Amino acid sequence: MDDDDEWCLPVASAVSQPPVASAVSQPPSLPRGNSAAALESPCEKGCLTQEEFCRLKLKWEGKLFIDPSQTSLGTWLSGRTQNGRFLVFCSVCARLKDSKDGRSRSTAWATGFQPTVRSFHLTHVQRHSSTCKVHKQAVKDYLKALGLQSEGPEDESCFLNREQFHAAVQKTWDGCRKGHSFRSLADDDVGSKSRAGRLVEVMGCACLAEEQEFLRDSDVLALYQDVRAGMLCIRYSAVSLDSQLCRHGVLGICHNAGTKSLDLVEAMDKVIGSFCTLDCDSGDMDHELRQHICEHAEFLQADGASDEQLTMRFAEQDLLTNVRLLDRDPTHAARRLLRNAWRADPYLESVLDQYITSPESMTALIQYSADLKHLFEVAVLSDDNAPFSVRNLGWAAHRFDSMTRPLSRFIVLFDSIWACGIDVWNKRKGTRPGERAHSFLSESSAESLLQLAMLADGSAETLDLVRFFDRETFDSASVAETLTQFKHRLDTLFVQREVLQCPGHTTHIIALLRAKEKTAVLKHGVLKVLGGPDSIPLDLIDRCIARMCNWVKLVYARIAAEFPNHDLVNSMSVFNLGDSLEAAEQTGNYADTMKKARQESLLRLSQAFGVAVDGPNQQELFRQYMNLRRNALHLLRTGKAASNAEAWRLARSKLKDKRLSHHPTHLIDVVLCRYQCLNGFTTSGVEQSFSTFVRTLGDYRMHMQPSLQEHLLRVVLAAESCMSKGFKAICEQIWTLRFHEFRKPIKDRFRREPSASSNAKTETSWQNQRRSALRAAAASSSVRAEEDVLQDAAGVGRHFWQPGHNEEMKVLENLAKDARLEAYARNHLLQTEIGDDGEALCQDLQARQSKRKKQEDEHRRAFEKMRRLAKRPAMVVDASVYLHLGNAQHALDDMASAMTRQNFTLSEESEVLSSDYHVVARLDAAPVQARLAAALCGTALCNMMYITSSGKDGTCIANKRALSTQRRIWISEPFLLEKPAEADLLLQAISINGSNWRVVPEQTWLHHALNGGPMKFLALVSTEEKESDYKDIRNAMTFDSFLSWIGDIDAVRCAHGAANR
Template identity: 25%
Template sequence: MAFGGYDEFAGWAPSAEEFEKFAGLRLTHSSLRKLGTKGMGGRWKLGRLQNCLGMSVQRLDCSFLLASEAVVLHQDVRRLVLMVRFRACSQTLEVRTGLLGIYHLEDSTSTSLVSACEQILWGFVEEDADKYEKLRQKVILLNMDAAADEQLAGRLMKMSEGLYPNAKAVTRDRCHAARRILQRPFKAVPEIWQTFSDLVWGSASMPNTIQSSDVLRKVFNQHICATESTVQGARIKSLSLRKQRFDSHQKATGRLCLWMHATVMTAIYAATFRKNDRDGERALQFLRGISEEKMVLLAMLADFSDEATSAIRVMDSEDSDTASHVMELDVFCSRVKHLFIDQNASNSGYTKFVIDQLQKRIAFTVDGQPKALGGPSRVTPHMIARCFQSMKTLVALCTEVIAAEYPTFELLSSLHIFDVSEVARKNRHESADNISSVHTAADRLCKIFDASLEDFLSQYWDIKPIACHHNSSMSCSSFQSWKFALDKISARKSTRLQHPSKDLRWILIHFGALDGATTSGVEQHFSRMTRIIPEERLLLSEENQNLELKFMFDFGNRSRSECIALAQKVWLEWYGAPRDFSQTIRLDTGKKRVMKEGSENLFIAKRRRCADETVQYLTCEQVRTAASVHVPDDCEKVNKELHFQSNKQYKNQIQSYLWGHLTAAEVPEGLVDVAEQFSAAQDKQHIDRVKDASKKQALMAPVPPRFHRANQWIFLEDAEWSQKREFQGCKLTDDLLLPLFYVVSDPSKPPQSVLWAATVRGGCVLDLECMLNIIADRPYNRNKGTAYLYDAAYSIKRQIFVCPRFATSKPEVSQILSLCMQQASSKWKSIESWEDFAEKTARTKSKWQVLALTVPPVVAALGLDNAMSSKDFINFVRKVHCCSRNACGL
């Protein structure tokens, strides 16, 4: 009958084709409900098909685990759901990974975790005591998070009378340990943590601010597109920070370094358009705190984080090569030592990129004061040396973390002797130290797994060249290379006798189970679980959730024919033969089903019927009138809310009148006049909003003043600049009271005399590049260079007293003030004595109309707000705008 194509399940269970069709559709759909239109049957049948397939995969895996030699369990908890995954290796070095089960916890204590693990194992073997006892004896290692409760639970399960008495160790997840290389040392170095918190990780940082605002993400992208850079970022729309994983900061840190100018311009936009808002305050804080040294240090942190992230990524997979972990950490330490201990980071990577970017000055104003980031000679060797010193401390701490998280005496670290990767072949020579390390690790492995050390080492050195050759030609994992070598020598009797491998095979069986020792697979499957079983489906029974997840996770990695054949048997075992299908239409088709007694739906229906029978229906206005008498008069919050709602109702009424929606009878007395005033106020508000937007747009896209060669004077800080051909025919002067343009090396920090002259009489303080472009009138280069435009302070009417002690201490500034006050356009008047100052202060309506300029000791002694030192005075009277930023086309 079998040769004739007889199907033993025909008529009794769904056909293999039906199971195959269902499996193909279910794996590509997010829920069973969406399969209802595919001709597969109702939701009850679909659920049964899925459960049968899930149980078939579970039984196949259970058979494999019972026949295997070593089993390793990886577990993690998320939102009080425990998930356990397994990795097992058989005598033939066949490896299988899969889901052991999930369990919903009541709490996260160690007692609950141990109990949950017992329930998962009991459910996996279908409550078979013999299988349960046999399987728990095969577990050789428990891998979990470093949380105290989980580690305690692991230790309780590892005890001789515990759940897994033959477990050799309880390990902390190696991928999480790699993340601690970044997290803990960062917080331990004050300079690094302060810079990192201010610029990247803090809640008020620009990456967080941009990430949380659609508008700022768009602005950030626009500035990136306008940035002239060797790194293209047209598709970059945010700094991509995910604070739930500390190592995610690497991308945000790197992007801030690569698009530093775009980030600064976005902060300027936020400070301008979001003033007095959360984003505006954060942007101002960012602009106040940013400096060349912070950016250089941040760039070094970006280089360091990139190196650490590379090591983390190697371990962040269920298929990672555990034997290569030690070499990867060695490579990481070597690279950070080269970059930061040997001080080579400034020659490449993010650090070099930022240092090069900082050679170009970007200008802006903060709190009414000019500021610039970068510029020639702003990044000094001493500054770079200080940054390297902080990084050296960081590297030292990281090596200590690695020593603590990855001790050489750990079981998993001993697997490095099987590393045959290209990096290991190049860097691990057969030196005395390496041979000694191999012998030590081999001794540990043989001791743990009861093998002969002498025989193992003999077989190890004999077969290793085959594994190395296979790895070099096929680029596979270390375990696969060793498996190939054993399979090759075991293929024939002659080679088996010539190359014995009993002890090596026994250790490799355990290596196969221990390979990929990380809970990253658990975390990744948690993410898949949230898509397969969303929050609204968490009320499914534990058994149904386990079967659905088992099918969705592992069916694709198993033999389909075996799974489907076993699923048909499960169907007969659980559900029996399907009932006869009726072709007639049911008599109750289209009628509502009778609600079950005591059901929630019946209770709700009764409650609604009761309300229908007893309620007297009124209009909303009637209810409003009836309810108004019950409002308390002495409750401030209630009265405030009533007042707000009343105003809102009246505004709605006005707006309806303006739109012509009210009838004549609905227009109360006085509404017409109020509506006219309301309309006028709306128009004025619109005009003011347009003006404000134009003003802010002007601040974001500033324009330096136009240059007229015939009647505008130029002051040059460096006399050699006058030899440039662009200045031929221009009116150059050393008199600070004549020019409109003051050309200096660093416009954000001009000489004191230039600062006072520009502040008092107004003018444009700019660098040489900007001045040359203005003279040449080059539209495509008009905003190259940096420039600040100062409003004339002496255009505001004031009376100024210059203290004799101040004149003695700062004669140049005193002379500039005296000459400026004598100019015809000046509205400043001089006060001759302290007595006159006191008299005028007493008579004036505003004390800020009368100012005294004196030395700090006198200011402290007087205690008057309008008696100021030179620093306070210039900050008070100065009004400056950045009119050429030298960044992102602005």
């Protein structure tokens, strides 16, 4: 090794001058010492040369100072040649190589290393000075030896202060909620993508901590869940009785939740347990919080599928102790207003299939072909009369509700679709697309198009109802009014025939068809003419409207079944402060009617929620309600509250601030708290969470750990108000506990911001015009009684009523009956609604409960069987063992050791049938005695390794007990002579207690065998008898066939790896 003076730092007396230059600080043409030899000997291929190092050092010197505040000390980057190799090292770290603690000896920068040209970059070199603790300590020691002190504190250069950390949290929060990846978040403020992931983890834990604290103080919870692709997601809404504040959030997700209802209940338990786990502390579960959630979850909701409803019933029985309502999702129910009722009419279904839903339809042809989609786009742009331009028809069968958009676009842009169909037919003759376009051109008719336009108008109105429910912010007090207005608009459109006057799809297609004739030349020169001034006669319009009136009738019936008056959510209309109701109260006897309806709703809610309303308390409840209502109405009308829920909450807070003796609210508080909790009570939030989950992660990020996925989902779905100073303080605390200081990034990062794109809203404008015209037409007439609407609709559509309509009405009647029984079982029906039907309801309820009990028991048995099949066999202890090993001394020694550890007992010759395990040398060559005893008595064959390892290793084949099945057997005399030992063992087994086998005489067996009796009657015969006398009788068996037939393997008790386990 060369002299240290060539590369070590100067002594303390040379402070005023820069450090003594190393060998490489001289020009390359003037090498010193061993450097000359290095120049003459070639370096290894790809390694950094001295000339290249000198060039880079001069270039980087201003960025690699020992102390940036004292540039006169120079750079710490040095190099030297040793043994023919050029080494790079840190002169500051190398100074400590002879220190007593020897801290620098293990670092490559202290002893020197030979870098490659490719790896020697400024960012890599800077990492040593910015992250290496040994280097920082060496700089401190060196400055101390010189009597100097760094003017810039280290924390400012390496770590972020509180404001910078909060800015990084805010930036990561905003980026995640916009869908940015961790890689795109990496910049100078946040750092690397790994650090962005850690920030997301910290923010997710902070969100979880806030949610845990809120649920701990809440008094009422509502849970709604759904499963997609094996993933269970549960959301919640929680309200505190004191504050009346409602919060929605994600309770958790569970991957691989299973498909059985009991699997989902266990997954629910796991989600609740995971939510109650204190991640930030010891990782222990907060059992008090878990019990609090299980006791205060009063409302459960899932979609209407039978397995989902069964899951909720099991959850009520096994997990949640105070459930008051099991509800079906209203958004799915609103969607069923369309398709279920349309399927009841064959003509409506055929029209939809012809134009929209069929794979052979023109809609599918345009949607799923890139070339034809371009033709359609060109046709739309070429049509001067098109109200708006689109690139496709928007058909996606997998979406939650995608019927309205293709229906609307097909009608509004029909001229463009017709022109596109002609182009496809002319350019693709002889191909499948050409034939499909020809079918569209030839089968199109004015009646089917007019019917499709009316379906589009009805679908658009139903979509507005779906969108009302499809958000977690809908007001449950407005549900009844929204349904009433929806039915009134359908009445206005079809029963009162305003669909022919209101601007919409129907008027648009009538104008298109009457404006001009549309022609097309089909096969064999046939001319197709569609439309014309007289193409839509009055009788055609009457037929189409009659079919829609039948649909309206089914819609009314389904609303009555899915949203009955006794439903708790419908009863929340008592808290509706809408201006329309208040204005209606001033006319006629409406005030008395509304007062009675409110009293009934309040009585139902108080009865369902356990409020004592007997006698004076009933009047007190209504008095508290009216007192609170006047204040809430004033707040809403003056603009101090933005919604019903906020008005009621502020009014209650206002009264709470006054003397409670003058304004008690203890009775109405119980009902009001449930009202706040049921706002936004829909699984649509769960569906949107799934969509957000997929959109946020994507396929390329599915490898992310499930815990980090859940943290990311919490951040993305959290309310914007969560980001506060308190939240950032919690994040800072969690980061300090987990990752210590927050360092600055090492290198600069650049990211191009995505360009903003403007979306045209011409289609939305057209829909808004249609919607506004219909609202104005509906507002010009009063809401008619439901009986009058149904009577008029039945009169118009009676000639087009189909058997499918009757079947749908029966389904809806059963659904309404089930809903009434459920309300009766949960004490949601008033006595006036029960009337004289109490006894009948009680009997129906008992019958339904008995049916459900049978269904639930069958499901539990199937689940237990499945679980038992997948269960690992228990440890082999306290068992009796029979050895079929002869006189193998080593086996006896192993068995003696196992008997001491596991409390085995060895069976004697007479106990072969009562032994639990038959130990054999090889299972494929087991003795006949062992196989017969195991098959008859349901015991196991195993090897010695399985016994000595307590079932952890080795092989074990267990059998089901053949003696448990009833059998009648005859044993022939020749068989007794041919197989005396086996026959004796069989007779012993038949005679033991618990055997269901009996020996019968030959005549009894022969009578059943010749008459084709079941396999309950068996015979054991010799081989000669089987070949001569009983060849065609399957009940007669030889010993080998008998042994194979009764051997039924029990996969549950077999060792893993055996019997397909």
